[in-house]
Amino acid sequence: MKNLLSSAIAIVAITAVFGFGYPLVMTGVAQVAFKNQANGSLITVKGKVVGSKLAAQEFTSPKYFHERPSAVAYNAMGTSFANLGPTNPDLAKNVAAAAKAILKLEGPYNPGLTIHAIPVDAVTTSASGIDPDISPAYAQLQARRIASVRGLSLETVQALIKKNTVGRSWGFFGEPGVNVLELNLALDNGSTT
Amino acid sequence: MNGQGISQILFYSVALVALGYPLGIWMARMYVSARPAGRFLASIENGFLRVVRTDPAREQDWKSYGKTVLVFSVLFWALLYAIQRLQGHLFLNPDHMKAVPSHLSLNTAASFITNTNWQFYGGEYTMSYLTQMAGLAVQNFVSAAVGISVLAAVVRGISRRSSDTIGNFWVDLYRTLVYLLLPLAAVVGALLIWQGVPQTFHGHATATTLQGVHQTIARGPVASQIAIKQLGTNGGGWYNSNSAVPFENPTGLSNFIEVLAILLIPAAEVFMFGKMVFARRHAWAVFAAMFAVFAIGIAVNLPAEQHGSSVLRNSGVNITQASGQSGGNMADKEVRFGQANSTLWTVATSDASNGSVNSGFDAQTPTGGAVPLVNLFLGEVIFGGVGSGLYGMFFYIILAVFVAGLMVGRTPEWLGKKIDAREIKYAALGALFVPTMVLTLAALSIVTKSGLASVYNSGVHGFTETLYAYDSQSNNNGSAFAGFGLTNFSADFGTIAMLLGRFVPMFAALALGGALAKKKIVPASAGTFRTDGPTFVVLLVGVIALTAGLMIFPALTLGPIVEGLMH
Numbered sequence: 210m211k212n213l214l215s216s217a218i219a220i221v222a223i224t225a226v227f228g229f230g231y232p233l234v235m236t237g238v239a240q241v242a243f244k245n246q247a248n249g250s251l252i253t254v255k256g257k258v259v260g261s262k263l264a265a266q267e268f269t270s271p272k273y274f275h276e277r278p279s280a281v282a283y284n285a286m287g288t289s290f291a292n293l294g295p296t297n298p299d300l301a302k303n304v305a306a307a308a309k310a311i312l313k314l315e316g317p318y319n320p321g322l323t324i325h326a327i328p329v330d331a332v333t334t335s336a337s338g339i340d341p342d343i344s345p346a347y348a349q350l351q352a353r354r355i356a357s358v359r360g361l362s363l364e365t366v367q368a369l370i371k372k373n374t375v376g377r378s379w380g381f382f383g384e385p386g387v388n389v390l391e392l393n394l395a396l397d398n399g400s401t402t
Numbered sequence: 403m404n405g406q407g408i409s410q411i412l413f414y415s416v417a418l419v420a421l422g423y424p425l426g427i428w429m430a431r432m433y434v435s436a437r438p439a440g441r442f443l444a445s446i447e448n449g450f451l452r453v454v455r456t457d458p459a460r461e462q463d464w465k466s467y468g469k470t471v472l473v474f475s476v477l478f479w480a481l482l483y484a485i486q487r488l489q490g491h492l493f494l495n496p497d498h499m500k501a502v503p504s505h506l507s508l509n510t511a512a513s514f515i516t517n518t519n520w521q522f523y524g525g526e527y528t529m530s531y532l533t534q535m536a537g538l539a540v541q542n543f544v545s546a547a548v549g550i551s552v553l554a555a556v557v558r559g560i561s562r563r564s565s566d567t568i569g570n571f572w573v574d575l576y577r578t579l580v581y582l583l584l585p586l587a588a589v590v591g592a593l594l595i596w597q598g599v600p601q602t603f604h605g606h607a608t609a610t611t612l613q614g615v616h617q618t619i620a621r622g623p624v625a626s627q628i629a630i631k632q633l634g635t636n637g638g639g640w641y642n643s644n645s646a647v648p649f650e651n652p653t654g655l656s657n658f659i660e661v662l663a664i665l666l667i668p669a670a671e672v673f674m675f676g677k678m679v680f681a682r683r684h685a686w687a688v689f690a691a692m693f694a695v696f697a698i699g700i701a702v703n704l705p706a707e708q709h710g711s712s713v714l715r716n717s718g719v720n721i722t723q724a725s726g727q728s729g730g731n732m733a734d735k736e737v738r739f740g741q742a743n744s745t746l747w748t749v750a751t752s753d754a755s756n757g758s759v760n761s762g763f764d765a766q767t768p769t770g771g772a773v774p775l776v777n778l779f780l781g782e783v784i785f786g787g788v789g790s791g792l793y794g795m796f797f798y799i800i801l802a803v804f805v806a807g808l809m810v811g812r813t814p815e816w817l818g819k820k821i822d823a824r825e826i827k828y829a830a831l832g833a834l835f836v837p838t839m840v841l842t843l844a845a846l847s848i849v850t851k852s853g854l855a856s857v858y859n860s861g862v863h864g865f866t867e868t869l870y871a872y873d874s875q876s877n878n879n880g881s882a883f884a885g886f887g888l889t890n891f892s893a894d895f896g897t898i899a900m901l902l903g904r905f906v907p908m909f910a911a912l913a914l915g916g917a918l919a920k921k922k923i924v925p926a927s928a929g930t931f932r933t934d935g936p937t938f939v940v941l942l943v944g945v946i947a948l949t950a951g952l953m954i955f956p957a958l959t960l961g962p963i964v965e966g967l968m969h
Contacts, residue, residue, distance in 0.1 A: 217477060246599070247600055248602050264649070266611040294859045297713075323718075329710070335735070383738050
């Protein structure tokens with residue numbers, strides 16, 4: 210009985226401090242010190258939110274760099290893995306279909322392109338479904354198409370890829386990737402199609 | 403081989419010891435000193451103790467300590483259930499979430515009070531801000547603090563002689579929450595916000611994409627929750643894809659901070675133990691045993707994932723690691739983490755009973771995916787969950803000295819205490835209960851129609867998923883092979899697994915601590931088996947592998963091993 214009363218009091222006190230006090234103070238600090246990050250790293254163009262630096266969005270137009278496949282159609286409200294086991298026949302089917310689509314899309318701009326030149330991240334779903342990055346290799350594969358469709362030189366496109374490549378943190382942690390949304394925004398800002 | 407990736411893993415290992423050691427020394431002070439943190443903080447502490455009507459000078463015996471833990475946990479379970487059921491009518495619900503179904507609510511409430519954080523739901527589309535923040539996130543602190551408090555009490559029992567009591571739960575709970583978890587969470591949380599994890603009370607954001615499509619982006623007070631979910635080996639994410647989602651884990655640096663936070667306190671506890679029982683060399687031996695198993699996990703998982711699955715290898719696409727890509731099995735993995743950081747996280751989270759993921763385990767290669775499975779079956783004592791990992795390790799240490807005693811024909815001793823039949827019974831119960839329950843529940847689940855309804859992938863992979871699901875819940879880990887669906891059956895079975903998996907070993911540990919506290923110290927003699935050398939490390943790893951491993955090997959042959967042979 211004494212335990213019950215003590216527990217009830219402790220639960221109220223703990224919920225007040227750790228359930229409200231802690232997140233409220235953290236939010237206060239965040240909104241002052243890191244306003245942009247704290248609100249989702251949103252990207253605004255001409256006063257309109259066009260997306261977040263941290264969420265992939267679907268690109269199908271040939272004038273844009275494309276994202277990795279997503280198991281949830283790039284739904285930033287319902288992230289998910291594909292959860293296809295390594296021996297699941299659907300995995301083989303999806304990979305083959307993705308590779309075929311890429312060959313069809315990039316083939317005309319890359320004579321002699323074979324499946325062996327497609328980097329693995331281009332045909333596999335990301336873990337979050339909204340991976341904002343593609344590998345530098347996949348960006349390179351798409352560069353000739355972008356240059357051709359947009360009437361840019363390959364060098365210009367490659368310079369933009371380089372500029373929008375997110376390196377390892379402090380040059381050490383993680384792996385390099387190319388932020389697709391930022392890269393496409395850079396293309397839209399710098400060229401007319 | 404991926405040299406840069408390996409150097410990241412080595413750096414991680416060094417950082418773990420460099421930060422874990424001083425933290426362990428601080429923790430020992432927290433649980434031994436009458437006033438660890440100055441007069442002002444002591445007065446607040448005394449205020450709390452007065453409010454919960456406890457006298458810090460009056461300690462509890464193990465039964466009384468355990469009873470308090472149980473009442474406190476059950477009451478919180480009820481509160482958590484109520485919040486989920488009523489969230490639709492409560493405040494802080496900007497995205498208008500409805501009541502969570504009752505079986506799921508029971509499962510989720512059990513999941514969070516037991517430090518499991520198994521999730522049968524996607525947080526961003528099921529739970530209101532109130533539920534996440536004032537319900538689930540509070541448990542990230544509380545369930546962690548309960549585990550660490552129990553460990554402190556057990557260690558106190560080991561260190562004492564001829565004593566009936568092992569400490570006061572309310573003192574231990576308060577100190578763990580306020581002197582350990584809160585400051586660490588604030589620091590980690592601030593670092594994560596800086597790296598890009600949202601911390602806001604605005605509802606979801608809406609955007610119009612470059613191609614003119616409407617996009618909704620889930621956000622919320624995420625960082626404050628993520629910080630403690632890693633530190634407290636909880637693992638329940640804000641988002642469904644957990645720490646793979648860029649909003650939970652945006653950069654290589656945030657990944658390093660989070661994966662370090664996973665093992666930091668479990669590693670520090672080993673040094674705390676060494677300090678409290680005046681046996682630093684023994685603690686290093688225990689750390690060495692843990693680290694050896696951790697390193698083996700990396701050494702198996704990384705090459706397997708880098709080599710890729712047969713489907714990817716046969717597809718013809720380029721999976722070779724190079725400067726332009728991490729390569730390997732990228733299915734359900736993120737570009738910014740690549741193979742090395744996905745492996746590091748996989749091994750750390752499955753060793754530590756954390757359960758958060760930064761890649762999808764379901765898509766790992768058969769060999770790679772066997773690593774988290776085996777780690778789970780080792781009973782979560784390789785670092786393990788906060789508190790529970792080390793007191794779980796004590797069961798195996800007792801079994802190891804018992805085996806050594808049998809070999810040399812002497813009464814086993816541990817840290818100057820004679821180990822008798824009673825201690826062996828507690829240790830055996832603590833070590834064997836969970837694997838037995840896992841096998842039972844998994845077996846019932848695959849022979850019943852309602853059990854099979856949870857399985858997404860057919861054949862042996864479906865069996866692996868089932869085994870993993872019950873293994874994960876019983877061991878209070880919470881990670882999933884993910885391809886395991888929510889039904890009333892799986893929710894209720896899971897609830898049973900999590901509650902028994904938490905409290906049976908906890909009470910075995912408390913009983914062990916209580917029994918050892920009563921004993922006298924016998925001076926070491928020439929015949930005493932040394933527990934601080936390489937022989938002991940090898941013996942300890944061997945005992946863990948034999949007891950936990952052999953129980954599960956037959957089941958493993960039905961799942962991942964068959965899968966590996968088939969492809």
